[in-house]
Amino acid sequence: MKITKNIFGVLASGESVELYTLKAGDLQFSLSTYGATWVSLYMPSKRGLKDDVLLGYSTLTEYTHNPNFFGVTVGRFANRISHGRFTLNGTTYGLYKNDGENTLHGGRRGFDKRVWKAEAYEDKGSVAVRFELESPDGDEGFPGTVKAAVTYTLNNNNEIHCEYKAKADAPTPINLTNHAYFNLQGEGFGDILSHELTLFSSHVVESDAQLIPTGNLLPVKDTPFSFLQRKPIGRDIAQVKGGYDHCYTVDGKLGKLRPCAEVYEGHTGRMLKVYTTQPGVQFYSGNFLNGEAGKSGSRYIKHGGFCLETQHYPDSPNRPEFPSCIFGPDRKYHEEALFSFDW
Numbered sequence: 001m002k003i004t005k006n007i008f009g010v011l012a013s014g015e016s017v018e019l020y021t022l023k024a025g026d027l028q029f030s031l032s033t034y035g036a037t038w039v040s041l042y043m044p045s046k047r048g049l050k051d052d053v054l055l056g057y058s059t060l061t062e063y064t065h066n067p068n069f070f071g072v073t074v075g076r077f078a079n080r081i082s083h084g085r086f087t088l089n090g091t092t093y094g095l096y097k098n099d100g101e102n103t104l105h106g107g108r109r110g111f112d113k114r115v116w117k118a119e120a121y122e123d124k125g126s127v128a129v130r131f132e133l134e135s136p137d138g139d140e141g142f143p144g145t146v147k148a149a150v151t152y153t154l155n156n157n158n159e160i161h162c163e164y165k166a167k168a169d170a171p172t173p174i175n176l177t178n179h180a181y182f183n184l185q186g187e188g189f190g191d192i193l194s195h196e197l198t199l200f201s202s203h204v205v206e207s208d209a210q211l212i213p214t215g216n217l218l219p220v221k222d223t224p225f226s227f228l229q230r231k232p233i234g235r236d237i238a239q240v241k242g243g244y245d246h247c248y249t250v251d252g253k254l255g256k257l258r259p260c261a262e263v264y265e266g267h268t269g270r271m272l273k274v275y276t277t278q279p280g281v282q283f284y285s286g287n288f289l290n291g292e293a294g295k296s297g298s299r300y301i302k303h304g305g306f307c308l309e310t311q312h313y314p315d316s317p318n319r320p321e322f323p324s325c326i327f328g329p330d331r332k333y334h335e336e337a338l339f340s341f342d343w
Helices: none
Strands: 001-011 016-024 025-034 037-044 049-054 087-090 093-094 119-124 126-135 146-155 161-166 196-199 202-209 213-219 245-249 258-265 270-276 282-284 309-310 333-342
Touching: 001 119, 001 333, 016 119, 016 126, 025 146, 119 146, 196 282, 258 282, 270 309
Parallel strands: none
Antiparallel strands: 001 016, 016 025, 025 037, 037 049, 087 093, 119 126, 126 146, 146 161, 161 333, 196 258, 202 213, 202 245, 245 282, 258 270, 270 333, 282 309
16 A cells, blocks of 8 residues: 655645546545545456546646546535525525526636645544635635535545535535546547446436426436446437436435445446445436647547545435435534545
8 A cells, every 4th residue: 555645736826736647456546635536446347458547637737727536626616506595594695607697616716726725644444635715604605614524545445436525614505526537448548438337326416408407307227317226328328308417316314324326338348336325326327528738649539538426415405305405503414425546
């Protein structure tokens, strides 16, 4: 096991950004303090070759202009809030609208665009980086001061454990996740439509044309949205307008770390298994990628990566029928996810 720390770059403000590289088991995992971002993940294949399976950039400057949210830690609220507002305890709060008429991933300057404080440490059989960030009252329109702590741990079992914690001094919505894009053939190696996906989800959150929930949870059985049985991502994608960008419920007991998704890539033999304590997972099939330049000359074509973002349901602040995303002095935020890799 090994931890190294280097300077990733310097922002226009003069603030320095660090890059941590963790090595454990057969994986090498790099993270940046800008956005608490997953920058790279090198893993073997059944043919013995190591590839970086995360989409992203080579330089800090590129990450400061990251419209696809490659690898970032998202907050204060991941996903969309309709009409950029919500009402809490009789007060309506207005947010910055950065997705048409809606707020996406925390607004104009979410947690993905901040420099987090970081500390790396080694434990028995694992290496980790703990990131901390304070979001003041009124930040992007949200009430209450939030102190967030996110720990990403790489262990000798080729797993990345994610622990998301936050405490607020007043009731406020909190919904943290990581927005990693995976291509198990290697970043830049074409599309992910032949990757085979299983989702441990019997329902999908119905959404409108702006990807805002209607409040209904629809059974996926015998629909193009079903991944209850493993199938290629591309098999039914033509029947889903725009491609997959939907929040699925996660079957099993809420709050318990339980199976969420499995993805298998046949050429390399690589397998990703995802577990979560959260109510849902946003499955995104890279619909808006359109040839952006990535790392070392890579180009990310449409469907060039997929995301499995464990989270509360979108627009939960406006949907009392959804699991509550309101946290405060009497209710601390604590969620976990686990990404397990094999080949």
